[in-house]
Amino acid sequence: MNSLPRISCVILCHNYGRYLDQAITSCLEQEPGPYVLHEVVVIDDGSTDETEEVCCRRKSEIRIIRRNRQGFGRTLTDAILLGSGDWVALLDADDWFHPAKLRTCAEAMTRETLFIEHWENVVDALGRPKLNEPHPGGNTSTLLVHREAALSLLPVSNEIFFHALREAGQGLALQDPVTFYRVHPRSMTDRSTPGVSQDYRAEVCIALADRLQAMCGNPPPWTTTRRLARISQHFRALASGHRVESSLQRGERLSALLIIPGMLNETIWARDPIIPWFRSLCSAIAGRPHVRLTTGQEQSTHS
Known part of the structure; x- marks a missing residue:
């Protein structure tokens, strides 16, 4: 510089x-x-x-x-x-x-x-x-x-x-x-109510994916149309992962399983690593959330 x-x-x-x-x-x-x-x-x-x-x-x-x-x-x-x-x-x-x-x-x-x-x-x-x-x-x-x-x-x-x-x-x-x-009781993020934090993150990721898709016709200097399309799919896959987690936190295992095929398709289109999808699949099959809810920082239940 x-x-x-x-x-x-x-x-x-x-x-x-x-x-x-x-x-x-x-x-x-x-x-x-x-x-x-x-x-x-x-x-x-x-x-x-x-x-x-x-x-x-x-x-x-x-x-x-x-x-x-x-x-x-x-x-x-x-x-x-x-x-x-x-x-x-x-x-x-x-x-x-x-x-x-x-x-x-x-x-x-x-x-x-x-x-x-x-x-x-x-x-x-x-x-x-x-x-x-x-x-x-x-x-x-x-x-x-x-x-x-x-x-x-x-x-x-x-x-x-x-x-x-x-x-x-x-x-x-x-x-x-x-x-x-x-992390304190008056933090803006609710990490103690099952599904709330994950649903919010899913909504944000979808909104971002839609925004990036809309930008494809006139991409900013920091990227290209093709990459924008891939990044958009990446955030759709993230949104699906959050929805799987939300469903599991609420005890809705079937809902979680129904999201898995779409998440795989989004992961493939985004050319993302398959590991996050596989982790969500394992969680859905086991009926066990990946994130353990606490009154403080969210912690993974998986190593």
Whole structure:
């Protein structure tokens, strides 16, 4: 690169005021490296708690966007629209960055890189370790996206939309756990009600698959029509996998088995590895969910 990448840290907040100060500090106190911290933006999505007070205390250090409640998808979309750096580092306000986050990611950037994800440390409401080992990421606070490429995917309903950049061969996956992901009773994601989380993920994957299919007539610079079609099928296969899991979590084994043939067809068209389909098949035959529901982080029941 001819110049250092400018990174916008954009914090998404709705009623997470009790955690927000730590999130802001974690962005401002990043280790130096081959990047420029362009700005720290807080999008306050209609919070009714102490979020406004926290923002006022830090207003000289951050840019604040405060508006009526519009929901997660709109806030995530605005994070890309309002961030003005070359890259956007997304952060849910109840999480925080390790001091080496931006340096580690910037050191891995290349001209071809448009998407970076990394692992995370899972902690409880008080910030204490919840898992003994780092956990693979993929959620909002573990992603950096190249803003120009991300704009082509807007509007989005979930961070999964940005995973399309990885599937197009423009992404990096780092095993460095440089985000602290907080699991607590007031987390937005319901992981305790059977099927709810998986149904939501399936809906997001279908919406993304439809969007990518619609883009085939005028593909963005980061991919081709043929690859878009394949990526679309990839997310349809993922959606089917989530639906199998949802059915099994609700004890509907027959429904899970009926999804399996379509998932195989989608997997073949996407030229995806067969292992995820085979795992779903085994789970459906056994009538046993692959994911064990907990009040915290979802955990696989399979080795």
